[in-house]
Amino acid sequence: MNRLAKVTATSGIALSLVLGSGVVAANADEAPGSAEAVFDEFVDALGVSATTDAALTQRFDRLSDAEQERLVDAIEEDPLSVLTITAGEPTLTSGTATTAEPAVARNSAPTAKRVSRSALASAKTAAVRVAGGLHVQTVASNPRYTATYPVNASLFGITTGTFTMRYVFEATSTAVSRNLECTGWFTGAAGVWSISTSQSNYVSGGLGSCTVNYRMSFAFKGSFFSANKQQQLQYKGTRLASASLKNI
Structure with a gap:
């Protein structure tokens, strides 16, 4: 098992499988700090709450020295790679319009x-x-439906941020007739991530689609790490046709 899998085995699928990262290397002359110092700097850069910060630090302290070193090595190489991705189940609520x-x-x-x-x-x-x-x-008109699709980014199974999509449309039980809203946003690392989004949507043959693209940049130890992500929902009437989050 590779070093990343050993550290993140209890957390789910590695985000590196979903996100592609472009890395600008840090100064090669920079002296490495202790494992604890590097991890603390990484958590600070994530911009999480004090409660989440404490929970992450507690889980890190439980690792053996060798595990801590492997995790820190991965963080210094690409901090995005140590996060995991967990997609929630899309929910659909109804209302009339x-x-x-x-x-x-x-x-x-x-x-x-x-x-x-x-x-x-x-x-x-x-x-x-x-x-x-x-x-x-x-x-x-046809009844109005609102679909919500959360996807969590986490470390040690502790959520550090969430991608959320909201898709509002009108539909019968078998076909979407009109799209009303298609939006997406990321929460959890306020002021640290630089994130821009773009949306697109269409209705074709009763299939309604909502797509949100995220373009993200993350600064850590003088380097900038980027990731582009696409989140999508598709409904055929009130039936979920597909839900995905992938690298673009």
């Missing part, structure tokens, strides 16, 4: 201009009578 058609105004008082029977019949067909006021037609 209505779309208001343009209002058709008609005053109940008589007018001097005569209205043809055909025009009057068309107005009656297109509008719902409201006594003494406006005539407004409201057409019910």
Whole structure:
């Protein structure tokens, strides 16, 4: 078993299998610190909460000296490689939506201009009578659904950050009819990660798709490590067709 697998065996699939990293090497003349000092600097760079910081430090202290050294070697080579990725199960919640058609105004008082029977019949067909006021037609759309898809990045099984996607669409039980929202964001390393996102979505043949791309940069010990990631959800009506997070 390689050095990374030994350290992260209890945490799941290594993030390095999912993320590709571009690395700018640190100064070769920089003197290495102790394993504990390097790990503390890494946790500080992650920007996690004090509670998470304490939990990570406690787990690191439980490792043997050899395990600590192997972990620190991996961190100094590429800090992203020691994180693990765990995809949650997408959840789908429902709600109803209505779309208001343009209002058709008609005053109940008589007018001097005569209205043809055909025009009057068309107005009656297109509008719902409201006594003494406006005539407004409201057409019910397909039910609205919101899908949420969290993916956690973790170390020692402790979450250090989360990629979250939200996909809102209208659908019948068998087909998506319209996309309303497709967004994604990362939380957990505030102020340290530099992350930009781009989104795309489409509906084709009743299949609705939402895709979010993350472009990330992480600074550690004078080096910059980058990773580009794509998160995607697809629904065929209310049935989940696919959910993925992959390197791009």
